Amino acid sequence: MEQGKVVRQFKSKKGNDVVFRYPTKDDFTGVWNFACDLVSEDTFIELAGTAPTEEEERKWFDEMLDRIEKNESVNISVFVNGAFAGNGRADRGKYRHSHVGHLGLSLAAAYRDEGIGTELMKALIDEAKALGLRLLTLSCFENNPRALHVYEKLGFQKAGIIPNAVAYKDGFVGEVKLYLPLTADSANL
Numbered sequence: 001m002e003q004g005k006v007v008r009q010f011k012s013k014k015g016n017d018v019v020f021r022y023p024t025k026d027d028f029t030g031v032w033n034f035a036c037d038l039v040s041e042d043t044f045i046e047l048a049g050t051a052p053t054e055e056e057e058r059k060w061f062d063e064m065l066d067r068i069e070k071n072e073s074v075n076i077s078v079f080v081n082g083a084f085a086g087n088g089r090a091d092r093g094k095y096r097h098s099h100v101g102h103l104g105l106s107l108a109a110a111y112r113d114e115g116i117g118t119e120l121m122k123a124l125i126d127e128a129k130a131l132g133l134r135l136l137t138l139s140c141f142e143n144n145p146r147a148l149h150v151y152e153k154l155g156f157q158k159a160g161i162i163p164n165a166v167a168y169k170d171g172f173v174g175e176v177k178l179y180l181p182l183t184a185d186s187a188n189l
């Protein structure tokens with residue numbers, strides 16, 4: 001994956017200029033600020049509690065770049081009107097799951113519901129196919145109907161729900177497991 005390469009450029013439904021590109025080392029501050037904002041928001045993502053320190057985030061970020069370099073991950077940085085506004089990734093599994101990619105994506109609160117997440121999912125699916133992955137999986141909180149709508153719109157199917165698997169706010173919610181076969185034969189697995 002060539003660092004910084006633009007993979008998609010378009011106007012959102014609200015007329016904002018959106019660029020999808022591969023990450024570069026210079027994205028660190030944007031990525032870290034974005035992670036801290038998501039933690040403050042306490043939204044539908046795994047990261048929660050205390051915001052990551054610069055050292056923790058740097059470790060995560062460098063490992064992410066390393067995984068991309070080794071073709072173990074595809075990652076897309078999202079920029080809206082020139083500012084970092086989200087990212088999406090597909091991480092290749094290991095050993096018996098090396099044909100499977102696990103997806104994750106999030107956008108800055110200011111730029112949701114204008115079609116960017118749908119385009120990001122499409123771009124990630126294309127990247128995952130180019131990486132040779134045969135199957136994509138996703139986990140989504142049961143109380144996140146917007147994300148579930150986007151995933152199902154793009155062909156993901158629900159495999160099931162693990163009740164109360166996620167600690168969310170003051171209680172627990174179910175974790176929905178979804179999958180998308182990328183090849184005809186993986187649809188019959």
Ligand SMILES: CC(C)(COP(=O)(O)OP(=O)(O)OC[C@H]1O[C@@H](n2cnc3c(N)ncnc32)[C@H](O)[C@@H]1OP(=O)(O)O)[C@@H](O)C(=O)NCCC(=O)NCCS
Nearest residue numbers: 044105106107112113114115116117118140145146147149
């Ligand atoms: C989930 C997320 C990536 C989706 O991206 P997005 O840009 O907001 O989504 P889009 O604008 O492309 O599409 C939203 C769709 O959901 C629909 N939607 C919005 N709120 C909804 C709701 N409460 N119930 C059902 N559908 C809803 C919209 O109508 C739209 O549908 P359409 O394209 O068929 O018209 C983004 O909202 C986000 O980052 N959310 C916070 C973090 C998160 O949830 N991450 C995913 C973790 S699994």
